[in-house]
Amino acid sequence: MADFPTRARVVIIGGGVVGCSALYHLAKKGWADCVLLEKNELTAGSTWHAAGNVPTFSTSWSIMNMQRYSTELYARLGAEVDYPMNYHQTGSIRLAHSAERMQEFARAAAMGRYQGMDIKILTPAEVKEIYPFIETHDLAGALFDPHDGDIDPAQVTQALAKGARDMGQRILRFCPATGVTQTAEGWMVHTDKGDIACDYVVNAAGYYAQRVGEWFKPYGGRTVPMMVMSHQYLLTKEIPEIEAWSQKTGRKLPLLRDVDVSYYLRQEKHGYNLGPYEPNCRAHWATPDDPMPDDFSFQLWSDDLDRIEDIVTDAMARVPLMATSGVSRVINGPIPYAPDGLPLLGPMPGVRQAFEACVFTFGIAQGGGAGKVLAEWIIDGQTEWDMWSCDPRRFTDYTDPDYCVQKGMETYGHEYAMHFPHHEWPAGRDRKLSPVHAVVKANGGVMGAYNGWERANWFAKPGDDTSEEATQTWGRAGPWQVRIRAECEAVRDHCGVLDLPGFSRFRLSGVGTAEALRGLIAGGLPKVGRMNLVYIADRRGRLLTEMSCLRLDADEFILITAAAAQWHDGDILRAAMPADVRVEDLTRTRDTLIVTGPKARQVLTPLTDGDLSLGWLTHQAATVAGRPAHLVRVSFAGELGWEIHALNADMPDIYAAILAGGATPFGMYALNSLRMEKGYRAWKGDLSTDYSLLEAGLERFVKLDKPQDFPGKAALQAEAQRGVAKRFVTLIVDAAEADAPYMSCLYKDGDIVGETTSGGWGYRVGASIALGMVRRDHAQPGTELEVEIYGQMYRAVVQPDQPLWDPKNERLRA
Ligand SMILES: NCCCC(=O)O
Numbered sequence: 013m014a015d016f017p018t019r020a021r022v023v024i025i026g027g028g029v030v031g032c033s034a035l036y037h038l039a040k041k042g043w044a045d046c047v048l049l050e051k052n053e054l055t056a057g058s059t060w061h062a063a064g065n066v067p068t069f070s071t072s073w074s075i076m077n078m079q080r081y082s083t084e085l086y087a088r089l090g091a092e093v094d095y096p097m098n099y100h101q102t103g104s105i106r107l108a109h110s111a112e113r114m115q116e117f118a119r120a121a122a123m124g125r126y127q128g129m130d131i132k133i134l135t136p137a138e139v140k141e142i143y144p145f146i147e148t149h150d151l152a153g154a155l156f157d158p159h160d161g162d163i164d165p166a167q168v169t170q171a172l173a174k175g176a177r178d179m180g181q182r183i184l185r186f187c188p189a190t191g192v193t194q195t196a197e198g199w200m201v202h203t204d205k206g207d208i209a210c211d212y213v214v215n216a217a218g219y220y221a222q223r224v225g226e227w228f229k230p231y232g233g234r235t236v237p238m239m240v241m242s243h244q245y246l247l248t249k250e251i252p253e254i255e256a257w258s259q260k261t262g263r264k265l266p267l268l269r270d271v272d273v274s275y276y277l278r279q280e281k282h283g284y285n286l287g288p289y290e291p292n293c294r295a296h297w298a299t300p301d302d303p304m305p306d307d308f309s310f311q312l313w314s315d316d317l318d319r320i321e322d323i324v325t326d327a328m329a330r331v332p333l334m335a336t337s338g339v340s341r342v343i344n345g346p347i348p349y350a351p352d353g354l355p356l357l358g359p360m361p362g363v364r365q366a367f368e369a370c371v372f373t374f375g376i377a378q379g380g381g382a383g384k385v386l387a388e389w390i391i392d393g394q395t396e397w398d399m400w401s402c403d404p405r406r407f408t409d410y411t412d413p414d415y416c417v418q419k420g421m422e423t424y425g426h427e428y429a430m431h432f433p434h435h436e437w438p439a440g441r442d443r444k445l446s447p448v449h450a451v452v453k454a455n456g457g458v459m460g461a462y463n464g465w466e467r468a469n470w471f472a473k474p475g476d477d478t479s480e481e482a483t484q485t486w487g488r489a490g491p492w493q494v495r496i497r498a499e500c501e502a503v504r505d506h507c508g509v510l511d512l513p514g515f516s517r518f519r520l521s522g523v524g525t526a527e528a529l530r531g532l533i534a535g536g537l538p539k540v541g542r543m544n545l546v547y548i549a550d551r552r553g554r555l556l557t558e559m560s561c562l563r564l565d566a567d568e569f570i571l572i573t574a575a576a577a578q579w580h581d582g583d584i585l586r587a588a589m590p591a592d593v594r595v596e597d598l599t600r601t602r603d604t605l606i607v608t609g610p611k612a613r614q615v616l617t618p619l620t621d622g623d624l625s626l627g628w629l630t631h632q633a634a635t636v637a638g639r640p641a642h643l644v645r646v647s648f649a650g651e652l653g654w655e656i657h658a659l660n661a662d663m664p665d666i667y668a669a670i671l672a673g674g675a676t677p678f679g680m681y682a683l684n685s686l687r688m689e690k691g692y693r694a695w696k697g698d699l700s701t702d703y704s705l706l707e708a709g710l711e712r713f714v715k716l717d718k719p720q721d722f723p724g725k726a727a728l729q730a731e732a733q734r735g736v737a738k739r740f741v742t743l744i745v746d747a748a749e750a751d752a753p754y755m756s757c758l759y760k761d762g763d764i765v766g767e768t769t770s771g772g773w774g775y776r777v778g779a780s781i782a783l784g785m786v787r788r789d790h791a792q793p794g795t796e797l798e799v800e801i802y803g804q805m806y807r808a809v810v811q812p813d814q815p816l817w818d819p820k821n822e823r824l825r826a
Pocket residue numbers: 062063064065066067269276373374
């Protein structure tokens with residue numbers, strides 16, 4: 013090939029909407045010497061047969077940001093790149109059949125308002141006014157998203173490609189990538205037409221992402237956690253009434269989603285496009301007798317209407333006009349699913365200079381925003397919005413193909429389901445078990461999955477309702493409530509024990525470790541024998557992670573971090589440490605118990621040879637129940653307490669002895685309540701890259717005057733000079749039956765002035781607590797705000813800057 017590019021800054025593998033959007037956005041940010049490789053024609057994978065809906069609605073703040081951005085981009089893109097396309101912002105109506113669904117809508121509408129969108133709640137009568145063909149007698153109401161609509165998937169992809177090409181980017185169609193080789197500088201991407209040397213490579217291969225991902229395994233990569241579903245939508249013949257309505261109004265009908273029945277219904281020309289997400293769904297290419305073909309470009313499966321018959325019948329009852337027309341075409345095509353239904357967008361776990369932008373199930377709606385996010389990741393190393401919900405590192409070593417198929421099918425069949433705070437999805441469970449799992453279960457543990465690890469959320473007593481049905485509420489009341497209260501009271505008055513498998517832990521050792529850490533963390537290191545919290549920021553001073561740092565020796569440390577952060581934090585540590593520093597991931601080999609409460613010393617004294625008089629934030633090697641362990645004098649529950657870290661094989665004896673010593677087992681729900689009463693932040697709720705370390709109120713962990721430079725130092729120094737825009741606060745809320753969930757809006761005199769980052773009931777203080785970020789001018793203690801909880805306003809008062817429980821920390825230092 014005469015002008016084959018042998019060098020590029022970035023090579024993107026895959027020419028769907030996401031790959032083209034990434035190419036476009038890289039050029040927009042000034043990197044116009046990149047190449048996109050597509051093995052067939054652009055859009056040949058899933059993009060060409062996508063339904064083309066473009067919602068903004070999401071109950072996730074980051075997904076809503078990404079989808080909102082897509083609608084804004086698509087509205088201006090045609091003119092910007094001179095490629096007119098069919099984009100209809102018709103608005104959409106999302107129907108509710110229950111009060112709980114209306115509560116979900118109210119929460120999303122508030123988030124939408126915070127993002128500047130006029131999302132509205134409708135009564136059934138209002139639905140009928142704007143959608144005359146619908147039956148509304150059994151509806152609770154609806155949500156109206158004015159920016160929703162549909163776009164031609166091929167046109168938007170070609171428009172992004174044109175825009176990218178016009179800025180200098182290269183797109184090589186019918187040029188499949190055949191492999192990659194890591195080089196000292198970056199990568200060599202191989203094709204049959206030649207090799208391309210590049211700094212960065214992006215896997216944007218849609219449903220082929222797992223195959224492309226295999227090429228990265230020799231360089232530290234893993235099997236891409238995904239599977240492929242068959243998604244059908246059917247197109248009806250033309251319906252005269254729709255044509256007449258469109259001619260009369262000059263508009264298309266708003267897109268309908270009957271989310272409780274599980275389908276979307278959209279005007280397509282003068283007929284309908286009906287897309288069900290059926291519970292009895294079908295995975296493809298998931299078993300040896302159904303292998304993924306090497307090429308499925310522009311292909312579909314034959315239709316299977318039996319699977320969606322019930323939903324079609326329901327839709328015809330909802331919009332009887334549908335029944336007046338026959339089916340003209342069925343589209344049954346492959347759609348990739350990650351286990352949680354969200355895309356993989358961000359750094360490729362374990363592999364330097366490689367990214368993923370793949371496994372999009374809503375690629376058209378998210379593609380615009382995804383390109384922006386990916387360009388930021390690659391060029392800036394950080395993103396405008398915290399994107400943890402899409403970060404490929406959220407899935408770690410437990411996502412084997414069987415897990416991915418189970419979860420993918422569960423997610424597809426519940427595409428529009430509500431995600432209640434006390435509900436745990438049942439598929440793909442028991443992937444990683446604590447060494448005391450059987451005992452925890454035998455004691456009534458009602459389990460939840462944390463990075464694949466099973467932990468007790470609460471402990472049920474015989475007769476308690478532990479069914480999935482009982483969890484279908486946004487409220488705090490449920491069979492768990494009385495048990496959580498008792499667990500918190502046991503921790504307050506006596507001693508509790510929580511088994512915490514999967515705490516991510518890394519040992520760092522070797523000459524220069526301490527100095528390397530000083531150049532990474534914002535604060536100081538503990539002395540040998542002591543521990544403290546350390547924080548790592550990005551260049552903007554925004555919060556990447558928090559770790560407990562135990563110093564074992566001058567140059568030997570254990571860093572302990574959230575279960576979910578294992579691969580995220582592992583990547584940060586490995587990237588930052590020089591070659592002489594050894595970074596070992598010990599997560600799998602050890603288990604942790606939290607033993608805490610005023611009688612914790614009494615429980616432990618007969619069991620250990622450790623020195624229990626050592627003070628707060630100390631640690632020591634000791635035996636417990638005759639087994640080697642490490643005792644750390646700390647408690648996330650905010651009482652006198654120790655963490656006991658031990659090898660898996662030793663933990664059953666230790667746990668048994670502590671239970672026999674009178675400790676009450678408690679679960680994650682109680683821990684969450686206890687930590688909020690102390691104002692202890694949780695990772696990726698209260699602690700996210702949406703906030704700087706200073707906004708998060710972590711000044712005491714930041715040493716701006718230390719000699720070492722560290723990521724974010726200059727930005728934090730500048731922020732300290734000018735003052736923070738927002739401030740972390742604790743609020744007491746006059747809540748009713750539900751506490752404030754993540755991203756509830758905080759108002760002052762009708763204006764949104766902040767948001768909650770977590771909320772729950774404090775059983776020791778007897779109040780509903782919210783932690784949040786508030787505009788600096790409204791963050792003074794005593795300020796009265798309002799918080800919107802599922803559509804209702806409640807008084808929320810900013811509390812003094814000290815813990816609600818044990819403000820002087822006397823109990824935990826006892
Ligand atoms: N392509 C799937 C769109 C689903 C939805 O609009 O809700």
